[in-house]
Amino acid sequence: MGRFDGKVAIVTGAARGQGEAEARLLASEGAKVVLGDVLDDLGEAVAKDIGDAATYVHLDISNEEQWRNAIAVAQSMGQYRVLINNAAIIRPAAIEDTSTADYLSVIMVNQVGTFIGMRESIAPMRANGGGAIVNISSVDGMKGCNGLVSYNSSKWAVRGMTKTAALELGQHNIRVNSIHPGGVNTPMGNPMGDDSMVNMAFTHQALPRIGAPSEIAAAALFLASDDASYITGAELAVDGGWMAGRIVPELPGSGLSIAGVGYNA
Numbered sequence: 001m002g003r004f005d006g007k008v009a010i011v012t013g014a015a016r017g018q019g020e021a022e023a024r025l026l027a028s029e030g031a032k033v034v035l036g037d038v039l040d041d042l043g044e045a046v047a048k049d050i051g052d053a054a055t056y057v058h059l060d061i062s063n064e065e066q067w068r069n070a071i072a073v074a075q076s077m078g079q080y081r082v083l084i085n086n087a088a089i090i091r092p093a094a095i096e097d098t099s100t101a102d103y104l105s106v107i108m109v110n111q112v113g114t115f116i117g118m119r120e121s122i123a124p125m126r127a128n129g130g131g132a133i134v135n136i137s138s139v140d141g142m143k144g145c146n147g148l149v150s151y152n153s154s155k156w157a158v159r160g161m162t163k164t165a166a167l168e169l170g171q172h173n174i175r176v177n178s179i180h181p182g183g184v185n186t187p188m189g190n191p192m193g194d195d196s197m198v199n200m201a202f203t204h205q206a207l208p209r210i211g212a213p214s215e216i217a218a219a220a221l222f223l224a225s226d227d228a229s230y231i232t233g234a235e236l237a238v239d240g241g242w243m244a245g246r247i248v249p250e251l252p253g254s255g256l257s258i259a260g261v262g263y264n265a
């Protein structure tokens with residue numbers, strides 16, 4: 001028995017990274033999964049590798065028609081009950097160097113795309129007796145970060161709309177929660193793909209390393225599953241302790257040397 005037996009899930013941005021991990025894990029727990037992405041070759045290959053439980057659709061999440069198509073495909077596979085709103089883009093630039101067009105391009109995908117996905121999923125999930133939506137925000141939806149004005153804005157919006165949706169959709173047995181990953185080892189979180197240096201930026205974090213996509217997927221599946229049946233409107237940081245604060249090497253209990261390199265015995 002899998003936790004998602006008899007359920008159909010849509011995962012956006014499932015061609016790689018966290019979305020791929022979520023799609024694979026959902027299928028391993030009994031779900032039929034629609035993988036949506038704009039990277040068609042990669043997405044097709046992942047779906048093929050998962051097997052009969054998976055179908056790839058081209059889904060640019062900022063496009064309403066493509067959302068309707070993806071949901072129709074999900075409905076044709078059975079009971080559409082789970083949405084992991086995972087896809088996003090990031091365009092680092094200082095505020096002064098961010099054109100309105102660049103700003104809006106990020107908002108259109110991360111914020112508006114997440115909104116459309118939720119809105120279009122309500123009617124079919126209601127008809128199926130309920131569901132669960134997991135919106136992937138970020139630690140950057142809980143704090144600021146220089147160079148990320150468009151991404152920050154979009155991820156705070158995802159966090160906010162999650163709570164509004166939880167309030168509106170509880171009456172229909174649809175739960176809505178957000179996940180706030182810290183650094184995750186994907187093309188977005190480790191764009192150079194350099195695993196030798198990747199943990200250096202996390203020395204002052206409670207768990208001093210980058211996260212794995214599977215660690216975000218495990219949390220997403222928990223919130224999407226009946227194990228979380230009384231959880232809605234919540235925000236879950238899956239961040240190695242990033243949002244808990246920064247370890248101060250100069251103070252007791254840090255476990256760090258003053259130089260911040262290596263650990264005291």
Ligand SMILES: NC(=O)c1ccc[n+]([C@@H]2O[C@H](COP(=O)([O-])OP(=O)(O)OC[C@H]3O[C@@H](n4cnc5c(N)ncnc54)[C@H](O)[C@@H]3O)[C@@H](O)[C@H]2O)c1
Nearest residue numbers: 013017018060061086087088138181183184186187188189
């Ligand atoms: N990696 C990190 O360090 C990190 C940290 C915090 C939050 N996140 C969030 O986690 C989620 C997954 O990110 P990831 O690390 O796997 O990134 P990634 O870049 O590896 O994967 C994102 C996927 O989304 C797809 N995508 C981009 N635009 C799309 C669109 N318009 N429509 C459909 N798909 C689209 C991409 O093609 C890609 O397959 C994102 O919401 C991201 O903002 C990532």
